[in-house]
Amino acid sequence: MDRDPGLFGPxxxxxxxxxxxxxxxxxVRxxxxxxxxxxAVRGVTQNSDFRQDTWGRLMRTAGFVGTLTYGTTRAAERAGARVRGIHRRLDALDPATGERYRVDEPxxxxxxxxxxxxxYLHVARRCGLPVSDAHADRYVDEQRAAARLVGLDPGEVPATEGELADYFEKVRPGLAATQESADVYDFLRRPPIxxxxxxxxxxxxTKLSAVAYGTLPPWAHALYGHxxxxxxxxxxxxxxxxxILRAIPPEVRWRLPPRHILRAMDRLGPHTRPSPSRLRRDPAILGGAVHGAGGGDLSS
Structure with missing residues (x-):
């Protein structure tokens, strides 16, 4: 049996x-x-059928994250290669300037x-999961391995929570409400079914989407105008x-396709069962190294 822990490991x-x-x-946030x-939003709206394929798009995104998190290194690399291949073929049009640009611009x-x-980090901490400052920095650092798989240079990606906050301060002046963002807002509040x-x-x-929207920073609410x-x-x-969501037993939730977590536990053993509660009691979580699926040790 392949006991490869994958991109991140237990x-x-x-x-x-x-x-x-x-x-x-x-x-959703x-x-x-x-x-x-x-x-970025033009790249989605001009190349996607998200209005007609609401749940398919959400499930494909969840499947990609699940593969990178719990799949083998080979599966994660293949998933990243597929995404990079799709993005290489796509471009978008800026209607104000007539410029065409690639959607895989860094x-x-x-x-x-x-x-x-x-x-992911904001919602986890805000709902009370036991994420310390050290865990938060570790999480941001780990995710540079995922960034590499979509085509980014990990050295150019924030490695700590502070660097992530600095990034948002830098990029905020270029953010804006557009017709496309209004369409996404309407879509997320009431997707066609x-x-x-x-x-x-x-x-x-509608209630879950409203909660997700509420967790956005105030400046995002101001841009949306809601x-x-x-x-x-x-x-x-x-x-x-x-x-309420956690009241559904994990064994029930995890049996839904594509069963990433159960497959990972079958591969690596029941002792690798994931749970946010392990952040309180497993010192190895802050002691190990993340190898980035062949990209070198990404630990700070």
Missing amino acids: HSVTWQLHSDPVMWIAG ALYLQALHPR ELLLWVHCAEIDS PPLLVPLREALW PAPPPATVTRRLTAVGR
Whole structure:
């Protein structure tokens, strides 16, 4: 049996955090945030059928993150190669200037990466998962291995939480609300679904999406032009949703395709079972090295 621990391994912060179901909310937050970069969001809206393939797109994104987190090194490398191959073939048009640009420009890839990592980390900490400052720095550092697989130079990617915050301060002047970001906002609040499922969307998805939107920073709410509840209210709702999602036993959640976590445990043993609670009691999580799937030791 292939006992390759993969890109991160069971003693990584990534291995623990990505097992928590609140990461689904973090993923929606990342989409809201990413849409505020005009060039990045045009790359999506001009090359994607996301309005017609709502759930397919979300599941493919979740599958990619799951493969990078829990798959073998070979599987992660192959997933990254597929994404890089798709991006190489795509470009987008700036309607204001007539310029055509590639969607795999490092600036755009870095924005997408940082918006995702900031969202995963922010939501995890805000809902009460035991993520210390050291864990947060470790997580940001680990994710440089994932950045390499989408085509970025890990040396140009934030390696600590402080560097991530500095990146957002630097890029914020270029962010803006556009027609495309408004379309993404509308889509995320009420994605098109068959009429029979509309009540389910209103009962579940709309509320989850609203919580995800509420966790954005105030400057993002200002750009969108839609106010959010007070921060304390958002935190309370996020924490409550997290408890509800965790009430579904992990063995039930993890059996949903493509079963990344169960397959990883079958490969490496039941002792590698991921859980954010391990961040409190496993000192090896801050002591190991991340090797970046052949890209060298990425530890700080």
